[in-house]
Amino acid sequence: MEIDADLFRLDGKVALVTGGSRGIGKAICLGLATFGADVGILGISSATADTVREIERRGRRALFVPTDVSRIDEVRAGVAEVERVLGGIDILVNNAGVGVVTPAEAVTEEEWHQVMGVNLRGLFFTSQAVGQSMIRRGRGGRIINIASIFGIVGSELGASVYHASKGAVVNLTRALACEWAKHGILVNSIGPGFIVTDMTAAIHEQPRLEELLTRRHALGRFGRPEEIVGAVIFMASAASTFVTGENLFVDGGYTAW
Numbered sequence: 001m002e003i004d005a006d007l008f009r010l011d012g013k014v015a016l017v018t019g020g021s022r023g024i025g026k027a028i029c030l031g032l033a034t035f036g037a038d039v040g041i042l043g044i045s046s047a048t049a050d051t052v053r054e055i056e057r058r059g060r061r062a063l064f065v066p067t068d069v070s071r072i073d074e075v076r077a078g079v080a081e082v083e084r085v086l087g088g089i090d091i092l093v094n095n096a097g098v099g100v101v102t103p104a105e106a107v108t109e110e111e112w113h114q115v116m117g118v119n120l121r122g123l124f125f126t127s128q129a130v131g132q133s134m135i136r137r138g139r140g141g142r143i144i145n146i147a148s149i150f151g152i153v154g155s156e157l158g159a160s161v162y163h164a165s166k167g168a169v170v171n172l173t174r175a176l177a178c179e180w181a182k183h184g185i186l187v188n189s190i191g192p193g194f195i196v197t198d199m200t201a202a203i204h205e206q207p208r209l210e211e212l213l214t215r216r217h218a219l220g221r222f223g224r225p226e227e228i229v230g231a232v233i234f235m236a237s238a239a240s241t242f243v244t245g246e247n248l249f250v251d252g253g254y255t256a257w
């Protein structure tokens with residue numbers, strides 16, 4: 001039996017990441033490039049140019065296409081542009097996400113649409129656009145959805161819409177895995193615990209809340225964006241050819257108790 005020492009390499013692959021300007025998405029972009037992939041990025045902020053530079057410094061090609069993933073027309077155009085410049089997409093990482101903190105009894109329709117528009121509709125239609133192309137090319141592919149621990153547990157934090165969106169992502173992952181298995185497209189999700197990024201920055205200004213949430217992780221700390229990278233490389237590479245429809249928690253043990 002041969003075990004390939006390059007099991008995790010991604011040389012010659014083209015990856016697409018949504019939301020690569022900062023936080024977890026930026027770490028994922030740099031991780032994919034480090035393991036050999038060229039990387040296209042759909043996002044809004046011009047700060048993404050910095051991620052592009054860091055990818056190129058690693059000797060890989062990179063392309064940023066300004067795109068609001070909640071706008072389906074922009075997503076379709078962005079996917080087409082990445083394929084035109086970098087070639088057919090082998091790996092999609094749906095990372096872009098937003099949250100609002102509002103008690104459930106006060107959530108507005110606008111907040112609902114904002115969170116669902118990025119976290120669920122954007123993720124679905126980006127997957128559809130890339131999935132159509134993967135099916136046409138007939139070479140399979142990988143789709144990796146960044147879900148959350150909040151996709152399977154609740155909280156008292158006023159994040160009900162976010163919980164709903166991430167719960168939907170976890171089960172949408174299973175549905176797409178079942179539908180697209182016949183095309184060789186493997187679809188998995190990752191459920192991060194609390195990670196130190198802009199999204200969680202406000203927590204650090206509330207010492208009692210920070211301590212409460214820190215203690216909910218068995219490892220007794222928040223994670224770092226780069227700690228998500230290993231799971232992404234696993235799901236993107238030949239290391240996971242028999243894994244689909246799975247949700248892998250990278251949560252310091254938050255969901256272990």
Ligand code: NAP
Pocket residue numbers: 018019020021022023024025042043044045046048067068069070094095096097098118146147148149191192193194195196197198199200
């Ligand atoms: P972050 O630092 O707030 O970054 C959010 C990213 O999403 C940015 O790159 C942003 O791009 C992109 N984005 C937001 N709205 C977008 C839109 N309409 N179109 C395109 N891109 C958009 O958040 P993060 O903590 O890195 O979160 C990344 C993912 O991990 C999200 O799906 C989040 O739900 C998930 N997650 C985070 C945590 C955590 O504790 N941090 C835990 C579990 C899951 P621009 O800057 O270009 O707008």
